[in-house]
Amino acid sequence: MESSHTLLAAALLRLHLFLIIIVTARAKVPAIIVFGDSSVDAGNNNQVPTIARSNFRPYGRDFDGGKPTGRFCNGRLATDFISEAFGLRPLVPAYLDPAYNISDFAVGVTFASAGTGYDNATSDVLGVIPLWRELEYYKDYQRRLRAYLGDWKAIDTLTNALYIISIGTNDFLENYYSFPLRRTQYTVGAYQEFLLGIARNFIVNLHSLGARKISLGGLPPMGCMPLERAQNLANGNDCMETYNIVAMRFNAKLYDLVMKLNKEIPGLQLVFSNPFYILLQIITNPSLYGFEVSERACCATGTFEMGYTCSEISLFTCTNATKYVFWDAFHPTQQTNRMVAEHVVKTALSNFL
Ligand SMILES: *[C@@H]1O[C@H](CO)[C@@H](O)[C@H](O)[C@H]1NC(C)=O
Ligand SMILES: *[C@@H]1O[C@H](CO)[C@@H](O)[C@H](O)[C@H]1NC(C)=O
Numbered sequence: 001m002e003s004s005h006t007l008l009a010a011a012l013l014r015l016h017l018f019l020i021i022i023v024t025a026r027a028k029v030p031a032i033i034v035f036g037d038s039s040v041d042a043g044n045n046n047q048v049p050t051i052a053r054s055n056f057r058p059y060g061r062d063f064d065g066g067k068p069t070g071r072f073c074n075g076r077l078a079t080d081f082i083s084e085a086f087g088l089r090p091l092v093p094a095y096l097d098p099a100y101n102i103s104d105f106a107v108g109v110t111f112a113s114a115g116t117g118y119d120n121a122t123s124d125v126l127g128v129i130p131l132w133r134e135l136e137y138y139k140d141y142q143r144r145l146r147a148y149l150g151d152w153k154a155i156d157t158l159t160n161a162l163y164i165i166s167i168g169t170n171d172f173l174e175n176y177y178s179f180p181l182r183r184t185q186y187t188v189g190a191y192q193e194f195l196l197g198i199a200r201n202f203i204v205n206l207h208s209l210g211a212r213k214i215s216l217g218g219l220p221p222m223g224c225m226p227l228e229r230a231q232n233l234a235n236g237n238d239c240m241e242t243y244n245i246v247a248m249r250f251n252a253k254l255y256d257l258v259m260k261l262n263k264e265i266p267g268l269q270l271v272f273s274n275p276f277y278i279l280l281q282i283i284t285n286p287s288l289y290g291f292e293v294s295e296r297a298c299c300a301t302g303t304f305e306m307g308y309t310c311s312e313i314s315l316f317t318c319t320n321a322t323k324y325v326f327w328d329a330f331h332p333t334q335q336t337n338r339m340v341a342e343h344v345v346k347t348a349l350s351n352f353l
């Protein structure tokens with residue numbers, strides 16, 4: 001009798017734990033929490049002494065109210081669209097933006113910094129926020145969230161939030177291929193392994209701080225950015241094949257890392273969000289997606305300008321950015337961001353919806 005009670009109790013406990021696991025796995029995403037570079041920075045760099053800024057016109061000209069927030073875009077970023085797709089706000093605000101407070105950040109926040117990378121040497125180039133400090137800001141955010149929501153509600157938010165990591169392009173283009181330091185230390189393959197080690201540590205740390213649902217972003221076809229094409233004179237301003245191949249190889253390694261970490265860490269729900277092929281399709285066949293121009297950007301001459309060189313006084317800036325795949329020489333337009341977001345929501349992120 002005694003033992004059958006014990007057995008029943010144990011069975012109920014197991015059932016209860018099982019239900020908790022199911023409920024946790026299916027719980028709605030209460031917040032979007034973002035780490036990365038200019039692809040997902042909504043204005044953190046406005047508070048950092050760096051030239052990697054975009055808080056002036058014509059940036060943001062198609063944003064709500066035409067405000068140049070510090071997003072490297074004419075409008076919204078992919079993470080803004082993802083937040084909306086999850087039934088949250090249409091914008092993910094920057095943690096350092098004084099216009100927002102913890103009541104906003106409780107449903108979405110980005111710690112991203114334009115110009116940064118996995119590698120500390122990358123963030124050093126333009127004096128922006130290194131990835132490890134983005135995680136320090138996240139710890140600070142956790143404290144503020146607990147104070148604001150109370151422990152239980154805060155833990156629920158932090159556990160069920162969708163974490164998005166979008167970073168890595170600058171490690172290659174702004175650092176490895178632009179300065180000799182890393183090239184003298186690493187072959188490009190070895191440099192990828194170095195970056196993967198940092199990515200792995202970052203995810204392990206994020207998990208140990210409570211994150212469960214994490215999206216690791218792949219690299220875009222970075223050889224097709226107008227800035228890189230403009231330098232490819234020998235090949236008629238075609239995409240830089242070398243850079244696209246590096247992006248594909250690195251993405252394959254990121255994908256392997258995702259598979260490995262899911263096996264190693266119980267409870268982790270890590271997915272790989274790959275923007276490479278959808279972007280390459282848009283770039284090579286723009287008219288199929290409603291675009292007219294993909295080889296040049298909208299801003300100024302569309303070949304090299306970004307940040308301060310993408311200035312309002314340029315007479316060349318296009319009038320309708322919706323027809324362009326790229327907004328400045330390094331960053332997609334809002335229309336492209338919308339399509340990439342729709343793609344990753346339908347693919348990698350669909351399990352979290
Ligand atoms: C956040 O800001 C809003 C107005 O912008 C204000 O109403 C609210 O009290 C603030 N919340 C906190 C927790 O500071
Ligand atoms: C980057 O810098 C931080 C702070 O100095 C340090 O803790 C970390 O180990 C560095 N990362 C690498 C990969 O060297």
Ligand SMILES: *[C@@H]1O[C@H](CO)[C@@H](O)[C@H](O)[C@H]1NC(C)=O
Nearest residue numbers: 290291292319320321322323
């Ligand atoms: C801008 O271009 C898009 C796509 O071609 C078109 O749908 C839209 O009407 C244009 N907007 C203006 C103001 O001309």
